[in-house]
Amino acid sequence: MSxxxxxxxxxxxGDHAPGMVLRGADxxxxxxxxxxxxxxxxxxxxxxxxxxxxxxxxxxxxxxxxEAIPGDxxxxxxLRTGRRSSMRLAIDAVADGRADGVVSAGNxxxxxxxxxxxxxxxxxxxxxxxxxxxxxxxxxxxMLDLGANVECDAENLVxxxxxxDVFARTVLGLAQPTVGLLNVGSEDLKGNDAVRAAAARLxxxxxxxxxxxxxxxxxxAAGTVDVIVTDGFTGNVTLKAVxxxxxxxxxxxxxxxxxxxxxxxxxxxxxxxLKKLAARLDPRRYNGAMFLGLAGIAVKSHGxxxxxxxxxxxxxxxxxxxxxxxxxxxxxxxxxxxxxxxAAPAAGVAxxxx
Amino acid sequence: MSxxxxxxxxxxxGDHAPGMVLRGADxxxxxxxxxxxxxxxxxxxxxxxxxxxxxxxxxxxxxxxxEAIPGDxxxxxxLRTGRRSSMRLAIDAVADGRADGVVSAGNxxxxxxxxxxxxxxxxxxxxxxxxxxxxxxxxxxxMLDLGANVECDAENLVxxxxxxDVFARTVLGLAQPTVGLLNVGSEDLKGNDAVRAAAARLxxxxxxxxxxxxxxxxxxAAGTVDVIVTDGFTGNVTLKAVxxxxxxxxxxxxxxxxxxxxxxxxxxxxxxxLKKLAARLDPRRYNGAMFLGLAGIAVKSHGxxxxxxxxxxxxxxxxxxxxxxxxxxxxxxxxxxxxxxxAAPAAGVAxxxx
Numbered sequence: 026m027s028x029x030x031x032x033x034x035x036x037x038x039g040d041h042a043p044g045m046v047l048r049g050a051d052x053x054x055x056x057x058x059x060x061x062x063x064x065x066x067x068x069x070x071x072x073x074x075x076x077x078x079x080x081x082x083x084x085x086x087x088x089x090x091x092e093a094i095p096g097d098x099x100x101x102x103x104l105r106t107g108r109r110s111s112m113r114l115a116i117d118a119v120a121d122g123r124a125d126g127v128v129s130a131g132n133x134x135x136x137x138x139x140x141x142x143x144x145x146x147x148x149x150x151x152x153x154x155x156x157x158x159x160x161x162x163x164x165x166x167x168m169l170d171l172g173a174n175v176e177c178d179a180e181n182l183v184x185x186x187x188x189x190d191v192f193a194r195t196v197l198g199l200a201q202p203t204v205g206l207l208n209v210g211s212e213d214l215k216g217n218d219a220v221r222a223a224a225a226r227l228x229x230x231x232x233x234x235x236x237x238x239x240x241x242x243x244x245x246a247a248g249t250v251d252v253i254v255t256d257g258f259t260g261n262v263t264l265k266a267v268x269x270x271x272x273x274x275x276x277x278x279x280x281x282x283x284x285x286x287x288x289x290x291x292x293x294x295x296x297x298x299l300k301k302l303a304a305r306l307d308p309r310r311y312n313g314a315m316f317l318g319l320a321g322i323a324v325k326s327h328g329x330x331x332x333x334x335x336x337x338x339x340x341x342x343x344x345x346x347x348x349x350x351x352x353x354x355x356x357x358x359x360x361x362x363x364x365x366x367x368a369a370p371a372a373g374v375a376x377x378x379x
Numbered sequence: 380m381s382x383x384x385x386x387x388x389x390x391x392x393g394d395h396a397p398g399m400v401l402r403g404a405d406x407x408x409x410x411x412x413x414x415x416x417x418x419x420x421x422x423x424x425x426x427x428x429x430x431x432x433x434x435x436x437x438x439x440x441x442x443x444x445x446e447a448i449p450g451d452x453x454x455x456x457x458l459r460t461g462r463r464s465s466m467r468l469a470i471d472a473v474a475d476g477r478a479d480g481v482v483s484a485g486n487x488x489x490x491x492x493x494x495x496x497x498x499x500x501x502x503x504x505x506x507x508x509x510x511x512x513x514x515x516x517x518x519x520x521x522m523l524d525l526g527a528n529v530e531c532d533a534e535n536l537v538x539x540x541x542x543x544d545v546f547a548r549t550v551l552g553l554a555q556p557t558v559g560l561l562n563v564g565s566e567d568l569k570g571n572d573a574v575r576a577a578a579a580r581l582x583x584x585x586x587x588x589x590x591x592x593x594x595x596x597x598x599x600a601a602g603t604v605d606v607i608v609t610d611g612f613t614g615n616v617t618l619k620a621v622x623x624x625x626x627x628x629x630x631x632x633x634x635x636x637x638x639x640x641x642x643x644x645x646x647x648x649x650x651x652x653l654k655k656l657a658a659r660l661d662p663r664r665y666n667g668a669m670f671l672g673l674a675g676i677a678v679k680s681h682g683x684x685x686x687x688x689x690x691x692x693x694x695x696x697x698x699x700x701x702x703x704x705x706x707x708x709x710x711x712x713x714x715x716x717x718x719x720x721x722a723a724p725a726a727g728v729a730x731x732x733x
Contacts, residue, residue, distance in 0.1 A: 099568070161627070162630075172563050175563060175569075176571050209611065209615040214453070217529050217530050217612060241619050242616040242619025242620035242621070242622070242623060243619040243620065243622055243623030244623070245620050245623055246620070246623035246624045258563055258570070258571060259613050259617075261563040261595075261596065262561055262562075262563065262595070262596040262609070262617055263596065263613075263616055265595050265596025266596035266599050266617045266620065266621050267596070267620050267624045269597030269598070269600035270599075270621045270624055270625060271624060272597070273600040274625065274628050274660075277656055278632070280656075281649070281652040281656045284651075284655070285651065287651060287652075288649045288653075290645075290648045291647070291648030291649025291650070291652075293645070294641045294648065295644075295645025297641060297642065298639055298641075298645075299635055299642075301638070302631055306628075
């Protein structure tokens with residue numbers, strides 16, 4: 026496992042599994058030629074696909090199971106009955122050290138429940154969060170939580186801020202990332218109790234975070250901050266709303282270029298520039314939501330993605346590993362836990378951040 | 380007031396007031412040639428502007444005040460100290476029957492506080508909501524609340540659904556509008572207590588609403604439902620996030636067309652079709668957030684809008700009046716209050732909807 030990176034793949038998760046998963050791994054091999062994969066799923070369906078991917082086959086260890094988690098399974102049911110499922114076995118491979126990270130395009134709730142159970146949360150983190158990169162005017166920002174925690178208190182939000190901050194410093198390579206808390210206005214008095222209390226703590230300077238303050242919805246695309254912190258309800262709805270609008274915009278634009286002969290000719294001339302734009306905003310480039318706060322790397326791909334998007338989700342898992350995110354977040358939590366306030370060495374990070 | 384419509388205008392609210400307000404009223408006169416305006420603000424600044432708008436001058440009654448609500452005033456302070464402000468006097472004109480509606484581009488929180496105080500909420504409505512139209516794949520949808528109520532319980536959400544439903548039937552002219560509740564998933568068990576309890580009541584059939592069920596963020600732009608119901612925190616963040624992304628998209632597209640000579644030529648050919656698209660998605664067309672649930676018409680314009688956008692906000696107030704929204708929502712509330720459950724004639728709508 027040392028130099029080469031090993032990723033566990035749930036071959037049966039996602040609308041176009043297992044073909045999309047295997048072709049995605051094949052594409053990922055171009056970026057990470059020394060990567061290895063543990064692939065979990067139905068041998069009968071996987072073997073013929075592998076036969077067509079000669080580059081991939083030697084990088085793979087195939088583990089057969091004929092169980093898979095349905096897309097509509099309740100997380101609690103999946104956790105209880107899915108112990109032999111492709112998703113669970115892939116997660117277990119991370120838990121017992123055989124893989125550096127797991128990627129699945131299956132049921133998000135089931136994956137979070139299983140990952141929490143099998144990998145455990147990091148000491149000092151009450152609840153893991155789902156995070157993603159987001160294209161902005163200034164580059165990429167990271168946003169969390171995107172739905173793991175529908176209701177969040179101030180403590181959860183502060184922990185999300187800490188995880189986002191470490192992510193931005195390690196994986197995005199920013200020396201001093203700025204962190205903003207999503208709210209309905211920028212004034213101190215705006216918002217609900219949770220965001221106000223979280224802001225007060227983050228302003229208090231007990232954390233190493235460079236806290237920008239409250240941000241509003243339009244600050245997301247503007248790239249006002251590097252890390253956008255919000256509760257899972259708001260984050261989930263906002264991210265999906267934005268994806269929906271981006272899709273509508275793209276479709277409308279395509280329709281415009283078919284509108285008249287003149288517009289079609291215009292498209293031919295502008296095609297090069299438009300393709301550059303489309304590539305930059307391609308949602309597949311941003312595929313791969315990270316489960317942060319777990320004692321192991323877990324990445325959730327969109328269920329409807331294609332092989333190119335799945336390869337990016339694998340890339341996210343590799344980036345987290347290569348940049349040592351898990352070690353750095355653990356160090357940061359331990360430092361806050363023991364070093365920051367010597368008078369209370371036994372207090373958890375939760376208490377210190379209050 | 381009978382046939383002609385009279386709108387009260389806060390001439391001093393908004394980044395470009397009072398010029399933008401007056402030019403906006405002038406543009407609105409093209410659409411509504413018999414409209415009259417009560418204009419509240421600083422005579423010294425307004426009079427010279429009116430001199431340049433010969434069509435508008437005869438349609439206006441100017442009411443001088445040298446007080447205005449600052450953009451950053453706290454709602455409670457504005458309510459207490461702003462009794463002679465241009466915004467408050469314009470609202471009062473609706474309260475005492477001199478105007479059919481009020482439009483302001485000033486401080487949203489102050490306007491809501493003053494409008495609640497001076498106009499009162501309708502019987503059966505606990506809290507007014509802010510609503511706006513939204514362009515979707517299928518046409519326009521209406522979305523509420525957009526920030527009047529940062530924390531909402533199930534009862535508030537049910538009342539928003541009712542107001543949105545009546546709005547869609549009267550102003551949008553839909554016979555059987557569909558109403559959806561914004562959530563993190565479409566399954567019954569998803570979400571927080573408030574959305575689950577609200578959905579249970581709406582499914583119960585105690586209201587005339589055609590309840591679609593839960594919708595997710597991407598359903599907004601898809602136009603899955605005619606009425607999108609959510610709490611003010613989620614609605615505010617989502618709407619602003621979507622506006623921010625739309626702006627980024629437009630800017631990126633413009634930059635693409637400047638990218639190369641070929642792209643510039645392409646733009647010349649496609650310009651006609653692109654301008655049609657830009658006109659359809661023009662945010663100024665959707666300017667004018669309605670305060671629903673008050674005993675009077677109040678419309679809030681974006682503070683940064685121009686005269687064209689402000690004219691649209693005036694148009695929203697006129698549409699509400701022309702379509703008899705206030706009467707119909709009152710009738711609907713009274714009907715639910717007295718007719719729906721004869722066994723409990725004295726119960727408020729709040730109880731009946733439970």
